[in-house]
Amino acid sequence: xxxxxxxxxxxxxxxxxxxxxxxxxxxxxxxxxxxxxxxxxxxxxxxxxxxxxxxxxxxxxxxxxxxxxxxxxxxxxxxxxxxxxxxxxxxxxxxxxxxxxxxxxxxxxxxxxxxxxxxxxxxxxxxxxxxxxxxxxxxxxxxxxxxxxxxxxxxxxxxxxxxxxxxxxxxxxxxxxxxxxxxxxxxxxxxxxxxxxxxxxxxxxxxxxxxxxxxxxxxxxxxxxxxxxxxxxxxxxxxxxxxxxxxxxxxxxxxxxxxxxxxxxxxxxxxxxxxxxxxxxxxxx
Amino acid sequence: xxxxxxxxxxxxxxxxxxxxxxxxxxxxxxxxxxxxxxxxxxxxxxxxxxxxxxxxxxxxxxxxxxxxxxxxxxxxxxxxxxxxxxxxxxxxxxxxxxxxxxxxxxxxxxxxxxxxxxxxxxxxxxxxxxxxxxxxxxxxxxxxxxxxxxxxxxxxxxxxxxxxxxxxxxxxxxxxxxxxxxxxxxxxxxxxxxxxxxxxxxxxxxxxxxxxxxxxxxxxxxxxxxxxxxxxxxxxxxxxxxxxxxxxxxxxxxxxxxxxxxxxxxxxxxxxxxxxxxxxxxxxxxxxxxxxxxxxxxxxxxxxxxxxxxxxxxxxxxxxxxxxxxxxxxxxxxxxxxxxxxxxxxxxxxxxxxxxxxxxxxxxxxxxxxxxxxxxxxxxxxxxxxxxxxxxxxxxxxxxxxxxxxxxxxxxxxxxxxxxxxxxxxxxxxxxxxxxxxxxxxxxxxxxxxxxxxxxxxxxxxxxxxxxxxxxxxxx
Numbered sequence: 001x002x003x004x005x006x007x008x009x010x011x012x013x014x015x016x017x018x019x020x021x022x023x024x025x026x027x028x029x030x031x032x033x034x035x036x037x038x039x040x041x042x043x044x045x046x047x048x049x050x051x052x053x054x055x056x057x058x059x060x061x062x063x064x065x066x067x068x069x070x071x072x073x074x075x076x077x078x079x080x081x082x083x084x085x086x087x088x089x090x091x092x093x094x095x096x097x098x099x100x101x102x103x104x105x106x107x108x109x110x111x112x113x114x115x116x117x118x119x120x121x122x123x124x125x126x127x128x129x130x131x132x133x134x135x136x137x138x139x140x141x142x143x144x145x146x147x148x149x150x151x152x153x154x155x156x157x158x159x160x161x162x163x164x165x166x167x168x169x170x171x172x173x174x175x176x177x178x179x180x181x182x183x184x185x186x187x188x189x190x191x192x193x194x195x196x197x198x199x200x201x202x203x204x205x206x207x208x209x210x211x212x213x214x215x216x217x218x219x220x221x222x223x224x225x226x227x228x229x230x231x232x233x234x235x236x237x238x239x240x241x242x243x244x245x246x247x248x249x250x251x252x253x254x255x256x257x258x259x260x261x262x263x264x265x266x267x268x269x270x271x272x273x274x275x276x277x278x279x280x281x282x283x284x285x
Numbered sequence: 286x287x288x289x290x291x292x293x294x295x296x297x298x299x300x301x302x303x304x305x306x307x308x309x310x311x312x313x314x315x316x317x318x319x320x321x322x323x324x325x326x327x328x329x330x331x332x333x334x335x336x337x338x339x340x341x342x343x344x345x346x347x348x349x350x351x352x353x354x355x356x357x358x359x360x361x362x363x364x365x366x367x368x369x370x371x372x373x374x375x376x377x378x379x380x381x382x383x384x385x386x387x388x389x390x391x392x393x394x395x396x397x398x399x400x401x402x403x404x405x406x407x408x409x410x411x412x413x414x415x416x417x418x419x420x421x422x423x424x425x426x427x428x429x430x431x432x433x434x435x436x437x438x439x440x441x442x443x444x445x446x447x448x449x450x451x452x453x454x455x456x457x458x459x460x461x462x463x464x465x466x467x468x469x470x471x472x473x474x475x476x477x478x479x480x481x482x483x484x485x486x487x488x489x490x491x492x493x494x495x496x497x498x499x500x501x502x503x504x505x506x507x508x509x510x511x512x513x514x515x516x517x518x519x520x521x522x523x524x525x526x527x528x529x530x531x532x533x534x535x536x537x538x539x540x541x542x543x544x545x546x547x548x549x550x551x552x553x554x555x556x557x558x559x560x561x562x563x564x565x566x567x568x569x570x571x572x573x574x575x576x577x578x579x580x581x582x583x584x585x586x587x588x589x590x591x592x593x594x595x596x597x598x599x600x601x602x603x604x605x606x607x608x609x610x611x612x613x614x615x616x617x618x619x620x621x622x623x624x625x626x627x628x629x630x631x632x633x634x635x636x637x638x639x640x641x642x643x644x645x646x647x648x649x650x651x652x653x654x655x656x657x658x659x660x661x662x663x664x665x666x667x668x669x670x671x672x673x674x675x676x677x678x679x680x681x682x683x684x685x686x687x688x689x690x691x692x693x694x695x696x697x698x699x700x701x702x703x704x705x706x707x708x709x710x711x712x713x714x715x716x717x718x719x720x721x722x723x724x725x726x727x728x729x730x731x732x733x734x735x736x737x738x739x740x741x742x743x744x745x746x747x748x749x750x751x752x753x754x755x756x757x758x759x760x761x
Contacts, residue, residue, distance in 0.1 A: 260567035
């Protein structure tokens with residue numbers, strides 16, 4: 001018994017959206033929470049923010065960035081009509097959101113979906129929302145359309161972390177009354193945004209993407225350090241006070257399996273290449 | 286009919302895979318009894334009228350009764366008798382510390398040559414024979430009562446409670462946060478000790494009775510206590526105590542430091558040993574690993590680590606004799622090449638400039654008598670600090686609670702460790718309709734103890750459902 005894929009859509013070579021039937025995730029879902037996908041037996045847990053959803057049809061749409069083997073495989077091997085083995089959720093603490101006034105959402109690559117998730121709750125709390133959708137480079141940039149329904153204004157910045165940071169600084173310079181910055185992406189990026197938030201003394205909510213293998217903080221692989229204390233991203237997070245999260249520790253932990261991840265991706269790409277060649281040969285025969 | 290003659294002969298032991306071979310595979314290393322050996326072993330049992338093995342079994346199986354059936358070749362009947370008391374015979378036959386339970390009190394220990402009947406191996410034999418035969422195993426249940434019970438957690442306690450409740454005719458739904466049922470039997474105990482086919486089979490039999498298992502459901506997130514209360518007549522909490530504790534020394538944040546639960550879950554639940562071809566969850570191989578701890582979990586980590594080709598050490602601050610794992614298991618891991626450092630206490634995990642583990646600093650200990658008359662206490666030996674070089678440290682020093690599933694129950698009384706030791710003798714919590722059992726109550730014990738809790742709680746739940754009487758007898 002799996003969870004059917006209703007729709008899959010490629011946005012570019014790096015991003016795609018996948019809509020899955022998983023009504024149980026939505027019954028209690030609240031902004032800030034995410035889900036875990038386990039595509040198949042022997043697969044790897046992929047934590048994904050709940051991007052868009054439809055409570056009536058019970059479907060959840062995830063925005064996926066192709067980063068490693070598991071996301072690559074999800075992009076090429078799983079199609080409409082197929083099933084993913086498990087969708088666990090909602091996972092994570094719900095964030096209680098109030099009316100702050102002026103809020104800046106700033107995302108980096110996949111992180112845009114995370115800030116969008118929280119932004120929806122902020123929108124419902126009648127905040128004024130400004131959105132800087134950041135991307136590593138123009139090739140992988142997504143059009144602002146899919147994020148724009150929650151934002152009062154949205155700007156795409158598609159030339160890397162440094163430029164996004166400058167853009168954030170410029171925005172705050174012009175909008176000193178900004179009450180909250182919400183950032184998500186990779187910890188290297190969030191750390192940069194925190195520098196700005198710190199200088200201007202603005203509240204900062206940030207997203208800890210930690211290594212997760214279970215949804216309840218059982219294994220502790222998702223431990224992060226907040227104000228010197230151990231917290232679990234799957235249980236107490238993923239959203240934490242940006243002024244207190246230890247970014248360096250998170251960066252260090254996220255690199256634990258990097259060599260293995262590269263190896264798995266390389267092997268999978270070789271496999272795909274072989275398949276392509278085989279298909280080509282068949283065609284020419 | 287010919288009278289059964291008690292034959293004096295040595296105890297049969299299960300054949301084991303040779304150490305060199307078994308440390309290269311995650312397949313079970315103890316082969317079960319062949320049928321002739323099983324029957325031979327069963328005949329060693331003198332079928333005591335007042336069997337001393339029964340009261341020392343936490344699940345109080347009618348051991349002579351089912352062994353008698355094995356003598357007669359009625360394996361199905363033997364398994365049926367086991368299942369009157371425990372739905373997880375194939376598991377218990379493998380993972381129970383029998384030499385401290387049933388087998389420790391066998392009459393043959395005192396009468397014969399000091400070798401008890403191999404009760405565990407026989408239990409496993411009966412269960413495996415039924416499974417491997419392929420003949421459907423049918424179980425009866427009482428007519429539908431119309432009552433519904435929610436069971437939280439698909440580990441040994443929850444599965445046991447669900448089984449006995451279903452047999453009483455109640456509708457049972459189990460909620461499990463992970464993607465597979467089994468709890469610690471799935472993510473904790475390595476397949477080398479517990480063949481997953483045996484576990485899957487016994488879970489299937491429970492489902493066959495009409496028990497529904499909802500995996501991927503986190504109680505407290507996917508569904509709340511309020512929802513459950515509306516839908517069910519009673520709730521049983523059997524969520525275990527599954528959060529890995531840490532040793533509490535400097536360097537725990539370094540790369541290469543794992544809790545036992547993470548280490549085991551990666552391998553046992555996500556099959557990381559097949560990475561990268563057969564599984565996508567990675568785990569380091571061919572490294573130097575130090576496991577800290579002296580219990581079953583530590584042994585499971587050693588077994589697992591050895592099979593990954595790691596140079597594997599154990600450090601434990603007490604002695605082998607005072608550890609809580611089985612003697613036989615220390616022998617097994619030592620045969621497989623584990624280096625066991627007894628009376629050794631870790632004091633610091635050492636890292637390099639990249640934040641990776643490079644070693645663990647330890648101090649030697651000696652056991653001194655406890656002034657209060659408790660078990661001897663380890664005391665550091667001055668100037669005995671030394672470093673064991675390693676890349677990975679696995680902390681198998683016990684588990685803590687994870688109150689997520691029950692923290693939103695209004696007024697529920699928890700103890701200072703956030704466990705539910707507050708239940709009364711009928712496994713009732715102080716909140717009407719809510720029962721609890723297994724590790725969430727006793728903080729960390731054996732599978733068989735959890736099975737017993739589940740069974741007794743099922744009886745109490747049945748009584749409550751049928752009478753509606755609720756009198757919490759714990760301290761208010």
